[in-house]
Amino acid sequence: MFRHPELDRSRRVRRAAGMGRILASLAAALAIATPAAAAPDLSKMGAAELTAFLKPFPKGGELHNHLGGSTPTEDLIDWAVEDGLCIDMTELAIRHTCAGENMKPAAEVVADEALRSALTDSLTTRHPGFRDRSGHDQFFTAFSRRATTPKRAGDALAEAMETLARQNTWYIELMVTPQGAAARGLGARVGWKGDIAATRAALTEAGLEKLVPAVIADTDRFEARAREVLKCGTPQARPGCGVTVRYLFQSIRQGPPEQTMAQLQLGVATVLADKRWVGLQLVAPEDSYDATRYYDLHMAIIAELTDRGRKVPVALHAGELTLKIAHPKHLSYHVRDAVRVAGARRIGHGTDLPEEMGADALAEEMAAKGVLVEVNLLSNETILEVKPEDHPYAWLRKKGVPVSLSTDDAGITRSELSDDYQAAVRNGATYEDLKTAARNGVAFSFLSGPGLWEDPNRYRRPVKACAGQVGAAEPKGACAAFVAASDKAREQWRHERLLREFEATRR
Numbered sequence: 032m033f034r035h036p037e038l039d040r041s042r043r044v045r046r047a048a049g050m051g052r053i054l055a056s057l058a059a060a061l062a063i064a065t066p067a068a069a070a071p072d073l074s075k076m077g078a079a080e081l082t083a084f085l086k087p088f089p090k091g092g093e094l095h096n097h098l099g100g101s102t103p104t105e106d107l108i109d110w111a112v113e114d115g116l117c118i119d120m121t122e123l124a125i126r127h128t129c130a131g132e133n134m135k136p137a138a139e140v141v142a143d144e145a146l147r148s149a150l151t152d153s154l155t156t157r158h159p160g161f162r163d164r165s166g167h168d169q170f171f172t173a174f175s176r177r178a179t180t181p182k183r184a185g186d187a188l189a190e191a192m193e194t195l196a197r198q199n200t201w202y203i204e205l206m207v208t209p210q211g212a213a214a215r216g217l218g219a220r221v222g223w224k225g226d227i228a229a230t231r232a233a234l235t236e237a238g239l240e241k242l243v244p245a246v247i248a249d250t251d252r253f254e255a256r257a258r259e260v261l262k263c264g265t266p267q268a269r270p271g272c273g274v275t276v277r278y279l280f281q282s283i284r285q286g287p288p289e290q291t292m293a294q295l296q297l298g299v300a301t302v303l304a305d306k307r308w309v310g311l312q313l314v315a316p317e318d319s320y321d322a323t324r325y326y327d328l329h330m331a332i333i334a335e336l337t338d339r340g341r342k343v344p345v346a347l348h349a350g351e352l353t354l355k356i357a358h359p360k361h362l363s364y365h366v367r368d369a370v371r372v373a374g375a376r377r378i379g380h381g382t383d384l385p386e387e388m389g390a391d392a393l394a395e396e397m398a399a400k401g402v403l404v405e406v407n408l409l410s411n412e413t414i415l416e417v418k419p420e421d422h423p424y425a426w427l428r429k430k431g432v433p434v435s436l437s438t439d440d441a442g443i444t445r446s447e448l449s450d451d452y453q454a455a456v457r458n459g460a461t462y463e464d465l466k467t468a469a470r471n472g473v474a475f476s477f478l479s480g481p482g483l484w485e486d487p488n489r490y491r492r493p494v495k496a497c498a499g500q501v502g503a504a505e506p507k508g509a510c511a512a513f514v515a516a517s518d519k520a521r522e523q524w525r526h527e528r529l530l531r532e533f534e535a536t537r538r
Contacts, residue, residue, distance in 0.1 A: 070461070071084070071537065072462075074456065076456075084537075087198075088465070089201075091471070091526050092201075092469075092473045092526075093203045094204050094346070094403075094435050095204075095346075095379050095437035096191065096203060096440075098188065098205045101438070101442045102190055102442040106186070106187075107154060108147065110183050110186065112141055114179075116178060116179075117135060118135050118137050118150065119131070119176075120133040122176060123150050123176065125154075155445050156170050156173070166413040166414055166416065167356055170410075170443060171315075171316050173443050185256020185257045186256065186257070188205070188253055189260035192271035193271035196273060196274055199533070201274050202275045202277075202472065202473055202478075204310070204477065206314060208281050209249050210242045215294060217239055218290035219289070221234055221289060223287065223288060227292070230289055230292060231296060231335070234289075239297055243300050243304050246301050250307060277307060277309045277476070278308045279308075279310045279311065280298030280308055281312040281314045282295045284313050284315045284325070285321045292336075298311045299311065299342070302343045303343065306479060309476075310477040311337065311343060312348065312379070314348055317348055317349070317350075317357070318351075326365065327368070333373040333374070334374060337374065339373065340373070341374065344477040345375045347369040347373060347375040349366045349369035350378065351382060351415070353383065353416070362383045363387055363388045364388060365383070365387075366383070370402055377404070377475060378404045378405065380404075380405065380407060381405075381427070382423065394427065397432045403432075403434065403471060405435055406455075408436070410438065413444055419457045424458045425459050428464060434467075435471040435472040435475065436451045436469075438450075438451055466490075466530070467488065473519065473522050473526055479518045480519045481494070482494075482517075482519050483497060483519075496509040
């Protein structure tokens, strides 16, 4: 059949143009998954080079951080002086009053450099074997020696925010225990009523949920204080003002179960009432007497109160154990029951997971369900004597289990989030592994709204509305509407923009 040469050429041009548009669109979509330059080989970097590289590397978010253990000792000592607190010279501890023997006002002793050094040893884990304590015992007893006045919660929050900002990281979920004494006291008065349902009803009848307004008021106060310290909203605003903060309501797993349950029940009510509070946690030494004998009951309580995590998100400390500190049977199922019974969407530590019965199947289940492990390499090295290179973090990556990196209690371990990223390299993590961990720190957060990615933990497929735009300075069109409507997508957008900017400076 005859075809006019010009018509043929026109068709070829149109076809080529159409194919060009398709290829351009495809290239834009793939650009988010393909680095502009070869990924750096972190294993070849020396310690100093790696530190300088990882400090500004955007680390997404920190999902495992206790506000009570994040503050550097220098701040605690300064606050003790300003607030008229005292030093227990025998225990090397900060106390609220000078009542008792061997007590001195903090203002009288802090100028003694030898004493300041000894006090820092007592309040941290920087000195291995301090007073013949194991790392485990020194770590967990340090909390009781780090006294502050209630008003300092806002100062501690400000310090945590500013520390993250210095590391180009802008999201954190902090574990806090608001109205802890009031909730536990009410639990003690109510007592255990024989089963979970009856105890739950009795706590409600006794007015437990009426503590929620006090929790919200406390949150308002310490956030206002943090903004004041950081000078937010003024020309002198500190970078920490840009950090987005959410809170996990932590309950103490020690003491009678009705007291632990009272805190958990108050936590559920708080999360449902205030979007700043996004989930539950269960804390304190997992190997302690009460934590082990009530472990099964604690999991059942959480399952009942949260509808196995469907009503309120749950992240649980589980598997923070080794045979040096715990009976073998407790290493065989704690992570399993946190996931399968309590409905935890995240596991804090998970260090003993390879020791659990059916470990491979459990890891595969967690990978399939998207249950993330909050890996705390330096904390585990201190408390559990597990070196970063021996940590199951590499095995978890191999099994496809989502992982993020966090500090646990940076003020006690004298470290920063960047240091845990550096320790991950000792575990064999590549640059792409660290990018995934950083992205996971936002994608697996309990922020509200849908995420920016269809495939969290892989990050190859953005949501349709934002295909081809991820990493740009600002979202456009339907993507802008999507991001504006979701807290999680908004934080992910910021992280992707920072990540692209970081990588552009290192081409």
